[in-house]
Amino acid sequence: MYGGEAARIPQREPTFRRMIREEARAFADRYIAPRTVEFEESRRVPRELIRALADSGYLAGPRKAVGAAGISMSEFGVLNEELARASASVQSLVTVHTMATFGIAQGGEGIHDELVRCLVRGDKIAAFALTEPGAGSDASAVATVAVKSGDGYVLNGEKCWVTYGQLADVYLVIAKVAGASAAFVVPRACDGVIVGPSPPLSALRASMQAHIRLVDVVVPAKSLVGRVGLGVSHIAGSALMHGRYCVAWASVGIAQLALEASANHATARLQAATRLSDHQLVRRLLTEAYADVETARLMCERAGRAHDTADPRAADDTLLAKYVASRAAVRVAEAARQILGARGFIEGSDVERCCRDARALEVVEGPTEVLQDLIGARVAGKYAH
Ligand SMILES: Cc1cc2nc3c(=O)[nH]c(=O)nc-3n(C[C@H](O)[C@H](O)[C@H](O)COP(=O)(O)OP(=O)(O)OC[C@H]3O[C@@H](n4cnc5c(N)ncnc54)[C@H](O)[C@@H]3O)c2cc1C
Incomplete structure (x- = not known):
């Protein structure tokens, strides 16, 4: 390190x-x-x-x-x-x-x-290139190959949805060497690195995703990060854990913005001389959104403390924080849209953007179902007698 x-x-x-x-x-x-x-x-x-x-x-x-x-x-x-x-x-x-x-x-x-x-x-600027057209949630399916050649490696393959890949100077590329996973530092300036924009996504619209083709890209041996065999388990695994921590907190940020928009609108908006915030059912929406935001933030804080104190539960706490916070953000953003009525659908408005972005955070760094698989297995192991 x-x-x-x-x-x-x-x-x-x-x-x-x-x-x-x-x-x-x-x-x-x-x-x-x-x-x-x-x-x-x-x-x-x-x-x-x-x-x-x-x-x-x-x-x-x-x-x-x-x-x-x-x-x-x-x-x-x-x-x-x-x-x-x-x-x-x-x-x-x-x-x-x-x-x-x-x-x-x-x-x-x-x-x-x-x-x-x-x-x-x-x-x-660096970007993280793991996903491929044929390898998403299952990182072991990566088909990009790196072949030892002289003093270096030759890489061939395709990477997609690489966030900020359009402007990054260097990529951390997950590939396979003779069937074993490995991570490589690949400068964008290398011959054979062909970078184009991904199909435009409806979420995280400004995050410049790239589709990258690697065609006979020659890199020196020192571009290998760690050892062959550690690409997915160690290098990508550590990076993904870090990414989940970031995404968990980002979900709290989105949810907080949506909650503030909900409270502002519910307080300001009068219908039939009644404030929206005076309706019990609107208060229920606000209560549930507030509880979601506070719970998600507490989970993130717990994960942060675990990392800061080198607590062995840091990885588990991070998984749970990402799971709880990304789902909470979707609920809070949708509740905000309900409270804002038609205004919640105005393109480019805060709440409309929150709804789109929150959904994407349920997919990146491990979709919700993959996290359920991982967390559920750990729960079974932890509480089984
Ligand atoms: C906005 C955005 C930014 C991204 N940025 C990057 C990036 O910077 N670098 C990068 O490498 N990739 C990036 N990705 C790709 C992202 O990591 C993948 O989309 C994600 O891993 C899911 O892969 P997939 O889209 O191929 O879906 P798939 O793997 O095909 O999965 C589709 C759905 O199937 C279900 N599913 C899959 N596996 C399981 C399972 N084991 N158990 C139960 N259900 C399952 C889930 O519901 C999942 O959402 C980004 C994606 C998005 C949307």
């Missing part, structure tokens, strides 16, 4: 760390929220915003992943919540960039230290 000196990473005063929510909220209110619709419509996030995220240290990830200079996992979670409250598309850059950085850092042995430092500073 990378633990070296992190040159030029923005350093934080201790009091500043405690203020991460206020700081991230101020950043999001200033640089993101006023332009969220513009980003969605143009289906891209501008470079200057990415630079601002990097200069604020938001692309550095938590210190658990990248060494002593980062913030705690708990603080990192709050950062993700606040960014997603303004734009889940923008927040998803933090997810995939830090996932890829974490995955590359897991390779150890110092080979990728310079690249990791670069990624931590946000001087380069």
Whole structure:
């Protein structure tokens, strides 16, 4: 794991760390929220915003992943919540960039230290390329192959839905070497890396998904991250766990925004001289949404604490947090749409975007049913006599 000196990473005063929510909220209110619709419509996030995220240290990830200079996992979670409250598309850059950085850092042995430092500073952007047309939830079905050739490897294959793949400088690519899974650092500039936009998605519209073809891409041996055989189990596995943590907190951010929109509208809107918020059934919707948001945030906080204290339950708590929070966000967003009536369907409005984005978070980093499979198996093992 990378633990070296992190040159030029923005350093934080201790009091500043405690203020991460206020700081991230101020950043999001200033640089993101006023332009969220513009980003969605143009289906891209501008470079200057990415630079601002990097200069604020938001692309550095938590210190658990990248060494002593980062913030705690708990603080990192709050950062993700606040960014997603303004734009889940923008927040998803933090997810995939830090996932890829974490995955590359897991390779150890110092080979990728310079690249990791670069990624931590946000001087380069990384994306995570696991999914293929024939391999989604089942990562073991990856068909991209890497063949040993001289001092390096030759990669061939196809990757899809790579978030921020359209602008990334480098990809963490999961492939197979003689049938065993392996992870490789593949610079976008390599000959044979052909990057195009994915079919436009209705959710996370500004997150610049790419379809990537690798045609006889030659990389040096040091591009291998860790060892052959560890690609899915260790490198992608660690990255996905990190990604689930980010997505869980992003779900809380979306749900929080939808809850605020619901409360604002229910309080302001009069029908037949009665405020919507004076109807008991509307209050029930608000109560359930509030309970969902608070429960999801508590689950995320518990996972953050487990990571920060190296508690062995961190992985299980993260799975559960992602499961609970992503489902909660869908319910809260749909409740908001119900409370807003026709206004909840205005294209590009906060609530309409929340409904779309929340649904996507139930699919990424492990669809709900896959998480049910994993969590259910653990529950059976834990409580069976
Ligand atoms: C917005 C967005 C961003 C993405 N970004 C990235 C990225 O950056 N990098 C990347 O590599 N990929 C990315 N993906 C791909 C994402 O990881 C896959 O969509 C996800 O793994 C599911 O794979 P799939 O779409 O092929 O669906 P499938 O694997 O075909 O599954 C479809 C559905 O079948 C059900 N299902 C599947 N397996 C099981 C099971 N074992 N038990 C029960 N039910 C099951 C689930 O309901 C699932 O939703 C992204 C996807 C989206 C939507």
